[in-house]
Amino acid sequence: MKILVTVKRVPDPETVIKITPDGTSIVTDNVKWVMNPFDEIAIEEALRVREKAAGTEVVLLSIGQKAAQEQLRTGLAMGADRAILVLADQPLEPLAVARVIEKLVGTEKPELILLGKQAIDDDSNCVGQMLAELLGWPQATFASKVELGADQKSARVTREVDGGLETLAIPLPAVVTADLRLNEPRYASLPGIMKARKKELKEIPLADLGADVTPRTKIVKLETPPKRTGGRKVASVQELVQVLHNEAKVI
Amino acid sequence: MGNVLVVAEHLHGKFPKTTLVGLQAGKQAATLVGGKCLAAVLGKGIDGLAAELAEYGVDVVAVEGAAYEHYLADAYTAAVAEIVGRKDVEMVVGAATAVGKDLLPRVAARLGAGMASDVTAIVDAHTFKRPMYAGNAIATVRIDGSPRIVSVRTTAFDAAVKGGQKGTVEKLAITPDAAHAQARFVEFAETKSDRPVLTEARIVCSGGRGLKNGENFTIYLEPLCDALGAAMGASRAAVDAGFVPNDLQVGQTGKVVAPALYIAVGISGAIQHLAGMKDSKVIVAINKDEEAPIFQIADYGLVADLFKAVPELTEEVKKLKGA
Numbered sequence: 001m002k003i004l005v006t007v008k009r010v011p012d013p014e015t016v017i018k019i020t021p022d023g024t025s026i027v028t029d030n031v032k033w034v035m036n037p038f039d040e041i042a043i044e045e046a047l048r049v050r051e052k053a054a055g056t057e058v059v060l061l062s063i064g065q066k067a068a069q070e071q072l073r074t075g076l077a078m079g080a081d082r083a084i085l086v087l088a089d090q091p092l093e094p095l096a097v098a099r100v101i102e103k104l105v106g107t108e109k110p111e112l113i114l115l116g117k118q119a120i121d122d123d124s125n126c127v128g129q130m131l132a133e134l135l136g137w138p139q140a141t142f143a144s145k146v147e148l149g150a151d152q153k154s155a156r157v158t159r160e161v162d163g164g165l166e167t168l169a170i171p172l173p174a175v176v177t178a179d180l181r182l183n184e185p186r187y188a189s190l191p192g193i194m195k196a197r198k199k200e201l202k203e204i205p206l207a208d209l210g211a212d213v214t215p216r217t218k219i220v221k222l223e224t225p226p227k228r229t230g231g232r233k234v235a236s237v238q239e240l241v242q243v244l245h246n247e248a249k250v251i
Numbered sequence: 252m253g254n255v256l257v258v259a260e261h262l263h264g265k266f267p268k269t270t271l272v273g274l275q276a277g278k279q280a281a282t283l284v285g286g287k288c289l290a291a292v293l294g295k296g297i298d299g300l301a302a303e304l305a306e307y308g309v310d311v312v313a314v315e316g317a318a319y320e321h322y323l324a325d326a327y328t329a330a331v332a333e334i335v336g337r338k339d340v341e342m343v344v345g346a347a348t349a350v351g352k353d354l355l356p357r358v359a360a361r362l363g364a365g366m367a368s369d370v371t372a373i374v375d376a377h378t379f380k381r382p383m384y385a386g387n388a389i390a391t392v393r394i395d396g397s398p399r400i401v402s403v404r405t406t407a408f409d410a411a412v413k414g415g416q417k418g419t420v421e422k423l424a425i426t427p428d429a430a431h432a433q434a435r436f437v438e439f440a441e442t443k444s445d446r447p448v449l450t451e452a453r454i455v456c457s458g459g460r461g462l463k464n465g466e467n468f469t470i471y472l473e474p475l476c477d478a479l480g481a482a483m484g485a486s487r488a489a490v491d492a493g494f495v496p497n498d499l500q501v502g503q504t505g506k507v508v509a510p511a512l513y514i515a516v517g518i519s520g521a522i523q524h525l526a527g528m529k530d531s532k533v534i535v536a537i538n539k540d541e542e543a544p545i546f547q548i549a550d551y552g553l554v555a556d557l558f559k560a561v562p563e564l565t566e567e568v569k570k571l572k573g574a
């Protein structure tokens with residue numbers, strides 16, 4: 001079977017984000033770029049399926065600037081088979097990203113698409129759900145466990161939902177988005193990194209796909225949120241209880 | 252002028268507070284759009300729920316059927332999209348809960364609509380504010396066209412209250428097509444707890460890696476929660492280590508809370524954790540490392556060994572309550 005995994009290039013979660021003075025974007029100098037952590041989890045899951053089901057192919061897909069090659073190479077070094085980079089200069093809104101992925105699903109015909117549940121830069125948590133609808137496929141988001149049926153035609157997915165864990169049964173093809181507890185992604189090994197250099201990484205200009213990427217949304221401005229400042233230290237538990245009761249009046 | 256449709260999530264025959272927050276945001280949006288606020292309730296045996304919803308002064312659309320007994324993204328998407336078409340809906344609003352996050356983007360794709368998720372403010376009929384980069388930036392987003400789809404952050408709006416002119420209840424029969432009836436509900440393993448729900452509690456006590464193991468959550472943090480009548484939360488590190496269930500994670504990629512009092516115990520204060528609690532009214536941090544970043548945002552910081560301080564705190568709270 002074929003598994004398509006999406007990969008987004010995002011600022012390292014440790015980066016301190018600053019907004020440009022004109023309020024239109026973030027300062028990208030000195031930003032370290034990494035693969036969206038949820039996408040690493042999605043790749044790991046695909047690799048684990050391949051370990052159990054011989055003949056499985058794991059294809060990576062990223063949409064963005066040429067530099068996203070770096071993150072795709074990381075995924076290839078983890079063990080994915082090949083990668084596709086759709087070159088786009090301007091950032092696309094989630095629905096446009098989903099439409100681009102939809103086009104490639106048309107040619108790649110995967111049985112399973114794994115995405116991260118959310119990109120940690122824009123925090124939209126949208127692309128997987130939108131893609132599932134465009135394709136008319138079932139979805140299982142926020143997955144913490146994926147069990148494929150022996151016939152590889154269905155899956156049981158446990159999802160992290162409010163108040164507990166929910167299990168769904170879905171036929172394939174389907175869209176699954178990875179949550180934090182799905183697995184612990186492996187690091188790329190040195191031989192893996194060497195091999196990755198020779199693996200196929202195909203680039204496709206966005207315009208060649210004919211996807212409708214007309215924006216419906218626009219970020220008008222970005223602002224730094226008001227900063228919360230710390231208060232003071234208390235010397236003892238007794239003082240803490242006293243201030244919470246008499247000063248803050250919360251207990 | 253179109254209407255605003257709120258998708259009203261329910262659990263065990265009740266509307267959780269998060270639904271009422273979504274409803275309030277919808278009412279606010281309807282004022283700005285200039286249309287009516289409608290609310291959709293889907294499920295099996297929902298007459299009582301539909302009637303209750305109407306008491307909030309909104310016109311209710313009830314979609315009854317076995318296909319909606321359990322929430323399923325595909326079937327619910329088909330039904331909500333159908334209501335949008337039939338009821339002249341210009342904006343769909345829902346709380347950014349697990350269900351809202353799962354459903355609303357799918358609805359947006361079905362309708363080819365622009366979407367803004369986790370919205371913290373509705374500026375006007377087309378303009379919204381939403382956090383990005385773990386709350387390090389607030390984006391003002393404009394959505395063009397109609398309909399527009401919005402999920403709202405549950406800490407950013409008040410909960411709707413009953414009152415005013417009672418709304419009408421209309422039943423619509425909608426059967427999802429085969430493509431929207433593929434997923435099947437198997438089970439819901441609910442985390443059982445007698446404590447308040449994390450997203451509804453007035454006080455939240457969260458534990459981090461500093462607690463060292465799950466047993467210590469039971470021995471140290473749970474008695475404090477119970478003395479305060481608080482909900483229990485946790486950092487990602489504590490959840491990843493298996494100390495507590497997944498749905499207790501507070502933060503950028505977990506739950507967002509804003510209680511009157513948030514007590515962080517053995518939590519360092521990573522930006523991803525702060526993203527989920529920094530709008531709390533009063534923040535207390537208990538940490539043995541006086542340099543821990545959590546102290547930079549805490550109103551009251553106590554530098555102490557939690558294994559000594561927490562039992563003491565529990566006793567002091569009990570004394571206070573007993574008095």
Ligand SMILES: Cc1cc2nc3c(=O)[nH]c(=O)nc-3n(C[C@H](O)[C@H](O)[C@H](O)COP(=O)(O)OP(=O)(O)OC[C@H]3O[C@@H](n4cnc5c(N)ncnc54)[C@H](O)[C@@H]3O)c2cc1C
Pocket residue numbers: 006007008009036038039061062063064090091092093094095097114115116117118119120121122123124125126127128217218219220366367368392
């Ligand atoms: C309402 C809105 C308006 C916006 N408007 C603008 C704008 O005017 N100008 C601007 O510069 N930016 C804009 N953006 C930001 C930018 O377009 C986002 O990167 C894009 O919307 C994708 O959203 P996300 O990354 O948060 O997706 P999520 O839904 O959070 O991502 C989930 C998963 O989808 C996959 N995925 C997402 N993006 C990609 C990708 N590029 N390649 C491969 N896989 C991917 C990944 O697997 C990821 O884990 C906007 C964003 C939003 C939400």
Ligand SMILES: Cc1cc2nc3c(=O)[nH]c(=O)nc-3n(C[C@H](O)[C@H](O)[C@H](O)COP(=O)(O)OP(=O)(O)OC[C@H]3O[C@@H](n4cnc5c(N)ncnc54)[C@H](O)[C@@H]3O)c2cc1C
Pocket residue numbers: 013037038120458459460461462485486487488489500501502503504505506516517518519520521522523524527537538539540543555556557558
């Ligand atoms: C993609 C991504 C998403 C993330 N999402 C989230 C999220 O949603 N929520 C979240 O919380 N994190 C999230 N994180 C993780 C986050 O970056 C931190 O790693 C995490 O919050 C740390 O948890 P902690 O504070 O419990 O542990 P640590 O950082 O290890 O801190 C433990 C603290 O306990 C203190 N301590 C130890 N022993 C004692 C004692 N005896 N008495 C008192 N104090 C003691 C220490 O001084 C220390 O400050 C995310 C990370 C990534 C990369």
